[in-house]
Amino acid sequence: xxxxxxxxxxxxxxxxxxxGATGFLMIFQACYGTPQNxxxxxxxxxxxxxxxxxxxxxxxxxxxxxxxxxxxxxxGNFTTLIKTTGYNLDFKIQDIDGELNGxxxxxxxxxxxxxxxxxVFKLNKIS
Amino acid sequence: xxxxxxxxxxxxxxxxYKKSQAxxxxxxxxxxxxxxxxxxxCIHCGSDCKKESNIKDMPIDDFVAVLKNIKTRYKAxxxxxxxxxxxxxxxxxxxxxxxxxxNEGFPWGxxxxxxxxxxxxxxxxxxxxxxxxxxxxxxxxxxxxxxxGNKSSYxxxxxxxxxxxxxxxxxxDVVTCVxxxxxxxxxxxxxxxxxxxxxxxxxxxxxxxxxxxxFEDLSLSQEEIKYLFEFIKSNRNDDRIKIxxxxxxxxxxxxxxxxxxxxxxxxGINIGSVLAxxxxxxxxxxxxxxxxxxxxxxxxxxxxxxEFNFFRKRKWMKNGICKNCNEYKYCLGGAMHLxxxxxxxxxxxxxxxxxNN
Numbered sequence: 121x122x123x124x125x126x127x128x129x130x131x132x133x134x135x136x137x138x139x140g141a142t143g144f145l146m147i148f149q150a151c152y153g154t155p156q157n158x159x160x161x162x163x164x165x166x167x168x169x170x171x172x173x174x175x176x177x178x179x180x181x182x183x184x185x186x187x188x189x190x191x192x193x194x195x196g197n198f199t200t201l202i203k204t205t206g207y208n209l210d211f212k213i214q215d216i217d218g219e220l221n222g223x224x225x226x227x228x229x230x231x232x233x234x235x236x237x238x239x240v241f242k243l244n245k246i247s
Numbered sequence: 248x249x250x251x252x253x254x255x256x257x258x259x260x261x262x263x264y265k266k267s268q269a270x271x272x273x274x275x276x277x278x279x280x281x282x283x284x285x286x287x288x289c290i291h292c293g294s295d296c297k298k299e300s301n302i303k304d305m306p307i308d309d310f311v312a313v314l315k316n317i318k319t320r321y322k323a324x325x326x327x328x329x330x331x332x333x334x335x336x337x338x339x340x341x342x343x344x345x346x347x348x349x350n351e352g353f354p355w356g357x358x359x360x361x362x363x364x365x366x367x368x369x370x371x372x373x374x375x376x377x378x379x380x381x382x383x384x385x386x387x388x389x390x391x392x393x394x395x396g397n398k399s400s401y402x403x404x405x406x407x408x409x410x411x412x413x414x415x416x417x418x419x420d421v422v423t424c425v426x427x428x429x430x431x432x433x434x435x436x437x438x439x440x441x442x443x444x445x446x447x448x449x450x451x452x453x454x455x456x457x458x459x460x461x462f463e464d465l466s467l468s469q470e471e472i473k474y475l476f477e478f479i480k481s482n483r484n485d486d487r488i489k490i491x492x493x494x495x496x497x498x499x500x501x502x503x504x505x506x507x508x509x510x511x512x513x514x515g516i517n518i519g520s521v522l523a524x525x526x527x528x529x530x531x532x533x534x535x536x537x538x539x540x541x542x543x544x545x546x547x548x549x550x551x552x553x554e555f556n557f558f559r560k561r562k563w564m565k566n567g568i569c570k571n572c573n574e575y576k577y578c579l580g581g582a583m584h585l586x587x588x589x590x591x592x593x594x595x596x597x598x599x600x601x602x603n604n
Contacts, residue, residue, distance in 0.1 A: 125270035132264040139257050148508060150276050150518050151495045151582065152532055153329045154356035155447065157378035157418040185324040185354055203324060203354060205378045207416055235415025 158201045159183075161237055165196040165213065167222070168242040173197065174224060176217040177243070182210040209233055213241055254503070258577055261509050265579065269516050269559040274317065274551055276513070277326055277353075278520035279310055280531045281344065282333040286362050288396035291424055291459040300333070302523045307344045313521055313547045314351045320548050323352030327379070330357040331531055333523070336364055345375030354378050356418075361407030362400055369410050373417065380419040381449075382408060386429035386436060394424065405443075412444045420447035422493070425475055426465045433478050441488055450479060451493045454584060455594050456532065472601050479505040496585075496597040497578030514583040515539075515558020519551055527551070529558055529583060536588040557589055567592030568599050 149155050165177045173196020180189050183204035192198045202209070209231050215224040224243040231239070250258070283300035285292075317326060328348050335341060335357050348355045356379030357372070384404050385394045391401040411419055421440055423429070429436070433450075440448055452472070453465040467475065476498065482490050483505070492498065492505040494512075502509050514529030522528060526538045527550045537557060540550035557563065564580025569592075572578075578598070580586075585594045 122270060125267040129264060129267035129271055132260055132267060136257065136260050136264065139253060139260070148276075148511070148513060148517070149449075149494065150278070150329070150513070150530055151451075151493045151584075152331070152358065152530055153276065153278065153518075154327075154358055154379040154381040155418050155420055156276070156327045157354050157356065159418070205354070205376060205416065233416070 157203060157205065159204050159233075159237055160199065160201055161209075161239065162199050163197070163239040163241065165192045165198070166240060166242045167224075168244050174215075174243060175221045176215070177221075177224065178214045178216045179241075180212040180214070182212070184208070204233075207232065207234075211239070211241070213243065215243070250500075258502070258509065261511070262576055265511055265516075268513075269561075272516050272551075272555070272559060274321055274326055274517065274519050276518045277317070277328050278518070278531050279305075279328060279330050280332060280520065280522045281305065281310070281330045281335050281341075282338050283523045284337045285332060285334045285360075286337060286397075287334070287360055287400055289360075289458070290394055290396055290462050291426075291453045291465055292457050300523070304338055305521070305523055305525065307340060307347055309525070309542070310344075310521060311347050311351060313542050314348065314353060316546050316548055318351065320552075324354065326353055328353045328355040329379075330355065332358075334360055334362065336362075336368065342368075342371045342375045345372055345377055349376030356380055359383070359407070360395065360400065361404040361411075362397070363403070364407040364410065366410050369407075369414070373414060378418060380411060380417060382411060382419065382421050383424075384408065384421050384436070384440075385424050385426075387432050387439070390426075390429045390432065393428065394426070408443050408445070420449050421445050422449045422451060424451045424453050424465075425467065426453055427467065427471065428464055430467065430471055430474060433475075437482065437488065437490075445488060447489045447491070449491050449493050450475065451495060452597065454495065454532075456534075456584060466595075469600055469603075472597055476501045476505050476601075495582055497574060497581060499574060499598045499601065502577075510578055512579070512582040515555040519547075521547065527554075529555075532584045534584070534587045537583070537586075558583060563590050564593070566590065568596060569593060572599070574598060 165174045167174055175192055175194045177192040179198050183202050185203040188200045188202050190198045190200045211229050213227040223246040282304045283302050336359055358381045361382045385391045388401040392398050452467055453459050459465050479490050479492050497510040518529050520528050520531050525541045525543045527540045528538050539554035561579050565575055569575055569580050581593050581596055
């Protein structure tokens with residue numbers, strides 16, 4: 121019973137996502153409570169030489185509370201919400217689609233965010 | 248009242264989501280009423296807190312035992328702990344509490360009136376893992392001090408605001424309880440917040456509970472509710488400050504136009520609480536008649552999993568003005584803090600007030 125409700129809940133959440141309504145499901149705020157400490161991360165993956173966005177790059181971003189995994193879109197953009205104390209984020213950037221959108225070197229970096237929520241990463245193409 | 252097809256689909260899907268969540272009831276938000284003592288004397292206090300309380304503050308280790316118990320069923324990182332009161336900053340061991348909660352792996356935040364916060368104590372709390380904060384500011388000086396029952400409360404709150412707003416890593420918002428006296432000052436309050444680099448502002452109306460029942464000035468009329476909602480709606484496009492109406496009530500045609508999400512009272516579904524005397528409930532401002540157990544008698548998770556039926560099966564709330572209301576399927580009888588006991592009728596409904604003379 122509970123398992124069925126859980127599956128239903130996940131499916132409905134995904135359906136609501138199609139209508140652009142997932143954010144508030146995740147980051148609700150009790151009416152007399154504080155906001156939850158989620159941070160919205162906005163970023164772009166670029167080719168280091170040409171500056172154009174790269175599609176299909178996997179970005180793993182890890183805070184001291186959780187890890188999120190996302191893919192860059194056709195313009196190289198990505199966005200996610202992550203629960204964090206807001207101090208440090210570890211990014212692991214990997215080309216996982218092989219030569220499909222060009223072959224790029226991986227990148228690992230740790231950033232002291234200090235209020236910053238927008239990130240640009242430039243990757244070197246492997247020729 | 249007309250809704251677009253997309254709005255109707257979202258509302259339907261969301262109603263289904265709420266039903267399934269009630270069955271799964273994953274705990275994701277836990278209040279800890281860490282003290283009932285308060286340094287102010289607010290006339291709208293829903294908890295009816297006093298300077299001294301008969302109930303002693305719960306020892307932090309008792310609360311940590313609850314957290315350890317919660318960790319047997321839930322990932323600590325997915326449960327937000329929120330310290331409330333009373334006024335949490337009156338606890339002398341608040342920093343230690345923060346460290347211990349953080350050491351158990353729980354993100355934590357605090358609701359404060361800002362009266363006794365200092366630069367030093369704030370830094371200590373940040374170092375103890377404070378990740379989110381809500382500060383009360385209920386108007387310009389005269390009205391804030393009137394509502395808070397203290398002539399220097401405004402000055403202290405602004406001082407705290409200046410300290411808090413300089414912390415780049417903190418998620419915080421300012422909340423304002425809107426009443427008849429400060430309603431027409433909302434534009435000026437907004438400017439004051441902008442001048443202090445506040446990025447998020449949440450507006451409440453005042454529920455007729457606790458001491459608030461004694462003051463008529465606190466309750467908004469039909470026109471005043473509409474004025475408030477129109478104010479929020481017309482100011483939500485400004486990227487400098489995000490304005491939200493609190494998730495305290497269903498608002499009909501204003502749903503999703505005056506706050507980020509649709510109305511959903513998650514009390515007892517995602518939200519639980521440990522009250523000062525060890526009682527277990529949902530939000531701390533909910534009537535004590537809905538207490539579900541006590542941590543000194545049973546484990547928290549046992550209470551969470553096996554009680555809370557009145558919170559999760561809300562058909563009993565379809566009474567009084569809710570009985571024949573067409574919007575019941577979306578609001579499910581409003582917020583739990585507006586019910587005094589099982590089978591009681593809703594104390595007030597903003598949607599009903601807006602649409603009926």
